[in-house]
Amino acid sequence: MKQHQIPPHPVLTLEHIQQLEFDPVITITSSRGSPGARGQWGGQFTLGHDSDWDPVRDELEVICHIEDLPNVWLLFGPAGVAPKSSTLALALEWVSSDSGWRTLGEPVMLRLPNSSDEAVPAHLTLELPANTARGTGTLSLQLFLSDAGTPDEEEKGLARIPGFRFGLLGPETRLIIDGDGSLFPVIEEELGVNEPLWRFTHDWSDPGEDEFSTTWLSLSLNNKHPDFPLLREKNSEVWTPLFCQVMASWLATFLLELQADLGVDFSAIALGRSMAAERGSIVDAAASMVKRGNLNCSSPGELIRSIQAWVDTIARTPREVQ
Template identity: 30%
Template sequence: MKTQNQISLYKKMNEELLDQVGLNIHNLLLSYTIGNEVKEILNQGVLENQININEYDDMWSPLENELKLKQCFVFSKPSALYGERGITMPDNKIGLAVHIHSKTSNFQKTISFGSLPNQDSPYEVEFNHEFLPSTLRGRIELDFFLFLKELNTVKSIQASSIGMILSEENLLNLEIVVDGIGSEFPMSEFSEKEGPLWRLEKNWADAQYDVFETSNINLSLNISHPLFEQLKLGKTKVSRAMMGDILVQAMTLIIQQVILIDRVEEIMEEEVVVPNSILAAVNYWVSTFEIDTSSLFSINNTMKNYWDGKMIEGGLND
């Protein structure tokens, strides 16, 4: 658990109460739907605070797939939190909530998802949430905590208002890393009956400072193209391989432009890279995919070698 580093004027669940209540956090499940089938990305009983999705499933795409998350919390003796020695009186109610936030995905929200009864026997609370396609990029953090959900009796040194946080530390800090091959790629759609399946538009002035977003670089898919539906639905590994190949070609063109044409010398000097810039994206691709940037051909070949290797690992047959 992560300390919130603040002085509280009322009692919260500390390490001593945590031992008494016997909290067990387990069964993290990440999944998504392909066609009519649910595919598991991860189903683990052991707690892990940081999850890099594409380490478990290379074919999951934040652009095309939703992400379903389930996490279980079991309290062996929730009654330890109630009463004069606890964090609130017996006729009040303790709730569970999670603060979901992401600078890279540009959102934050707090969700209440259950409450703890005043009982001596074990009690399980399950958190379920679905992130829709095209809503995730970069890193998403989930901070789980206890709060005062219902107040009937007020006692000194205990929380006196609904909504007050009742845990000194978060129950769980979970970070989901969405850094797949196309997780942060700016994309849009266009309609042109006789046009190509996709096209790449470059509008940036300075890759070192311009933000990696659709106003500066845009990969557009043609919704009128005969292959669009197959590409968009991604029901087969072949169609997902097509999407991957498009992303590889687009990234190759951008890397070539930034390094060989714009001649940004600082590509490997991470300390000078501006966060969320086009250069930052290129720097990430070059280091992660081990790209040889010495020539146009070496960039293309090493990028293709990386992607083809991933496809062979995943298999091309349905």
């Protein structure tokens, strides 16, 4: 049986998060030029597209601007998570097992607004120094207790130790540091209740030039299939075992389709080399996967086994670095 730690004080609930729904504006910059970020908050960003930004020598700054954070007053008082006289801290957090560290940006302080209809702005930044971020990590907005103030009698059960973590304010966002490709080509389609849960689609003409994007290939998820809700954990973007199996099967199909393409030098891909392929192309992405996942392309069986092992590894929640 999987055990879950019960927090000692009230934390952010789904109801809180829904009532605090906001639309952040995300900017990812660097002093030497744009990292070429593509993506959206709550989903995934990739860096390096059409850019000479280099994670080894260039820093990265993530800016999150929230014009109006509504219903902040709901966080305070007995029905909230902190005393009315307290000060909360909202900060961007970066977690990456590939990079081997966890860090927080400069926090924004939140206090009980003067009225319930007062929207609160927030401008948050997080800097990742050069040569400290690699691979894949997650960005999130985390809420902490900065100062408990003077709790009332009815607020004694609320957190009062500075630094107490109340949880995520909204979904996590994946950030892919390495690579020059587009977002991983996953789309949702209404394929019908009697159609398979997923399908591999492709329409590439030259995989060495065509971009690794939904223009040329995709993992199409059937959102009308009865098992579609099982692809993600409830109220979370965490991969479920079912989605891991779907992803592993799709990757195996993708690489085997490339192997069957007479215009592709698959022997180079099997060695993790893209040869003369364009950066960010389908072939370049395939070679990067083989290299990063240490995939065994000697036979279909070994390829599927090694892909499953790799997907299981990258799907695990990053461990907190002390």
